[in-house]
Amino acid sequence: MTRALGSVAVRLALVYALVFGLGGGVLWSVLTIIVARYAAEAITTDLQTETRVLLAEDGGSDQATLVRKVEARSRVGGLFVYSVTDPQGQRLAGQLPDGLMPRQGLDEIQLPYAEDDGGPAEEVPVRTLTTALPQGTLVVGKSTYAVHELEELLQDIGLWAVLGLTGVAALSGAAAGGLLSARLSRINRAAARIMEGHPNERVPSVGLGTELERVRRNLNALLDWQQRALEALRHVSTDIAHDLRTPLNRLRQRLDRAQAEAVDGRVPDAAIRAAIADLDQVLETFSALLRIGQLEGGAGRTSFRRVKLGDVVDRVFEAYQPASEESGHILTQLVDSDAEVIGDPELLVQMLSNLVDNALAHAGSGARIQIGAYDEGSKSVLAVRDDGRGVPADQVERITRRFYRLDSSRNTPGQGLGLALVAAITALHEGELVIGPNHPGLAVRVVLPRP
Amino acid sequence: MKILLIEDDAEAAQFAARGLREAGHLVDIADHAEDGEHMALEGHYDVFIVDRMLPGGDGLSIVKKARAASVTTPALFLTAVGGVGDRVEGLEAGADDYLVKPYVFSELLARVNALGRRPRTLDMRDRLTAGDIEIDLGSRTARRAGVDLDLTPQEFRLLEFLVRHSGLVVTRDMLLQKVWGFDFEPRANLIDAHMSRLRAKVDRPFARDRIQTARGTGYRLDDHD
Numbered sequence: 001m002t003r004a005l006g007s008v009a010v011r012l013a014l015v016y017a018l019v020f021g022l023g024g025g026v027l028w029s030v031l032t033i034i035v036a037r038y039a040a041e042a043i044t045t046d047l048q049t050e051t052r053v054l055l056a057e058d059g060g061s062d063q064a065t066l067v068r069k070v071e072a073r074s075r076v077g078g079l080f081v082y083s084v085t086d087p088q089g090q091r092l093a094g095q096l097p098d099g100l101m102p103r104q105g106l107d108e109i110q111l112p113y114a115e116d117d118g119g120p121a122e123e124v125p126v127r128t129l130t131t132a133l134p135q136g137t138l139v140v141g142k143s144t145y146a147v148h149e150l151e152e153l154l155q156d157i158g159l160w161a162v163l164g165l166t167g168v169a170a171l172s173g174a175a176a177g178g179l180l181s182a183r184l185s186r187i188n189r190a191a192a193r194i195m196e197g198h199p200n201e202r203v204p205s206v207g208l209g210t211e212l213e214r215v216r217r218n219l220n221a222l223l224d225w226q227q228r229a230l231e232a233l234r235h236v237s238t239d240i241a242h243d244l245r246t247p248l249n250r251l252r253q254r255l256d257r258a259q260a261e262a263v264d265g266r267v268p269d270a271a272i273r274a275a276i277a278d279l280d281q282v283l284e285t286f287s288a289l290l291r292i293g294q295l296e297g298g299a300g301r302t303s304f305r306r307v308k309l310g311d312v313v314d315r316v317f318e319a320y321q322p323a324s325e326e327s328g329h330i331l332t333q334l335v336d337s338d339a340e341v342i343g344d345p346e347l348l349v350q351m352l353s354n355l356v357d358n359a360l361a362h363a364g365s366g367a368r369i370q371i372g373a374y375d376e377g378s379k380s381v382l383a384v385r386d387d388g389r390g391v392p393a394d395q396v397e398r399i400t401r402r403f404y405r406l407d408s409s410r411n412t413p414g415q416g417l418g419l420a421l422v423a424a425i426t427a428l429h430e431g432e433l434v435i436g437p438n439h440p441g442l443a444v445r446v447v448l449p450r451p
Numbered sequence: 452m453k454i455l456l457i458e459d460d461a462e463a464a465q466f467a468a469r470g471l472r473e474a475g476h477l478v479d480i481a482d483h484a485e486d487g488e489h490m491a492l493e494g495h496y497d498v499f500i501v502d503r504m505l506p507g508g509d510g511l512s513i514v515k516k517a518r519a520a521s522v523t524t525p526a527l528f529l530t531a532v533g534g535v536g537d538r539v540e541g542l543e544a545g546a547d548d549y550l551v552k553p554y555v556f557s558e559l560l561a562r563v564n565a566l567g568r569r570p571r572t573l574d575m576r577d578r579l580t581a582g583d584i585e586i587d588l589g590s591r592t593a594r595r596a597g598v599d600l601d602l603t604p605q606e607f608r609l610l611e612f613l614v615r616h617s618g619l620v621v622t623r624d625m626l627l628q629k630v631w632g633f634d635f636e637p638r639a640n641l642i643d644a645h646m647s648r649l650r651a652k653v654d655r656p657f658a659r660d661r662i663q664t665a666r667g668t669g670y671r672l673d674d675h676d
Contacts, residue, residue, distance in 0.1 A: 283553055
């Protein structure tokens with residue numbers, strides 16, 4: 001029962017019924033009262049007119065004429081009942097029974113009424129207008145039976161009309177709710193399908209208007225986002241499984257050898273140091289992978305704010321300048337933009353630092369390395385260019401892959417994750433990573449949208 | 452110093468505690484969030500070392516509660532929780548430092564010593580000295596033995612950090628984080644290059660070297676007269 005009450009269809013039906021029932025009832029009652037009052041007023045007007053006509057010639061001072069007029073009208077049998085009495089209350093003419101004397105002015109009395117077929121006498125409500133004459137009184141009355149009839153008829157019609165309206169309202173409420181439920185169940189079905197293992201399934205069009213369409217679009221966007229995050233994480237776990245096995249295996253072999261070569265159970269210090277270095281590299285790779293996975297999953301966007309690209313370049317340049325000079329490189333900076341982007345300054349600094357690390361490691365000694373920030377149309381660019389060895393054109397696309405290392409750089413330290421991290425941070429900022437030749441050397445540009 | 456170590460992994464706790472005790476500190480260990488919280492609020496410690504994933508709760512809430520109770524004891528998170536944004540979250544919770552596991556013990560010791568050194572209230576002095584080195588935080592100038600040192604703003608920040616921690620070992624990672632704001636480890640050895648430039652200005656013209664190399668860990672500023 002409570003379950004049924006919770007459904008949209010039942011609730012809408014109840015609410016519609018209540019609103020239309022109450023509204024219809026009030027409307028009809030007001031209508032009935034107005035009509036009845038109007039009819040009653042019409043009778044009063046009739047009584048006043050008839051009285052005025054009867055007393056028109058002499059104001060009722062000539063009683064004999066009045067009696068004659070009344071008798072004539074009574075014989076014809078019209079809409080009115082009359083009574084003319086003398087000052088003692090004795091009836092001189094008219095149909096009102098003796099002893100039934102309405103009050104002065106307007107009054108309501110019950111008049112016995114015999115059916116033509118001799119059935120039991122009934123009482124008919126009669127409205128009377130009693131006027132005092134110089135001698136006696138004049139009573140003019142008119143049945144209000146029709147008014148009461150009308151009132152009752154209106155009430156009956158009203159009752160059925162309101163009941164009908166309520167019924168229709170309840171039905172349409174139930175129909176609207178049912179329609180909504182049916183459309184919403186499409187969303188539920190899609191959700192069930194996705195959870196059953198069809199991650200590519202999406203919510204079909206729901207119709208019924210722009211609001212539901214917006215819900216559908218947002219749900220699908222949410223699903224896309226979720227799926228991307230999930231795939232990124234799955235990717236990372238696969239990478240971890242495949243690519244950490246190699247260095248871990250190397251570590252194991254090293255430890256095996258150390259154990260075999262141990263003299264009197266003592267492992268040489270050098271072996272331990274080498275093992276620790278191996279392990280450190282594994283851990284470093286591990287955290288780099290985790291970080292890339294998190295960034296690809298969208299982590300870090302919560303700390304986005306306005307970042308001035310010039311500041312990012314300044315920080316990286318200042319931090320790297322002495323070290324690059326010591327390693328025989330010429331590091332310069334070129335900031336030609338006041339541009340701000342929406343991003344995480346720490347991640348952008350890390351990204352740029354990674355690119356400079358790459359240039360320092362691969363461009364070769366004596367190379368010039370330029371860190372720059374400049375505008376390109378509606379976008380802004382962070383770039384690191386060098387005039388070193390560069391990357392063969394057919395390899396450019398591959399170097400952002402995880403663990404990919406050019407044959408020529410196998411002997412330098414690193415795990416091949418630097419550019420993958422750069423790519424992840426770029427993607428997080430909705431930017432584009434463009435790697436190309438610098439004639440000579442390599443130009444890595446991160447093209448970022450300006451707010 | 453009296454140190455509270457909140458860590459549920461018994462072996463990890465013993466490893467850290469042994470090292471800290473060998474360095475002359477007193478160490479109490481709590482292996483449950485509730486015990487840790489109670490000890491942090493009731494005991495009188497100089498430094499808290501707090502793990503994050505504990506039985507009974509997140510170490511984050513221990514630090515938050517301590518700060519809410521106006522306990523200003525410096526706190527360091529020592530945790531495997533090291534994802535994007537976790538460090539910021541830890542510092543925002545009221546911690547003073549954040550070290551991600553796995554860690555090298557000398558790194559932990561250096562950071563704990565640095566925290567113990569930190570003045571409990573905001574340091575309002577604008578003049579710091581270490582031996583014959585004197586720095587003026589207001590005008591951002593430095594002198595050694597009365598001679599003005601011509602430092603770049605970067606070199607000044609580096610020297611200021613060394614002076615604030617004079618006599619203590621500061622690691623390269625500490626310098627990267629606190630002086631350059633780098634929460635990651637660049638491949639290039641940035642710190643040694645900066646340090647050799649600073650040495651050229653602070654030590655080379657003088658008879659005695661103030662900036663000493665702590666082998667394998669970092670640097671130390673000699674503050675003896």
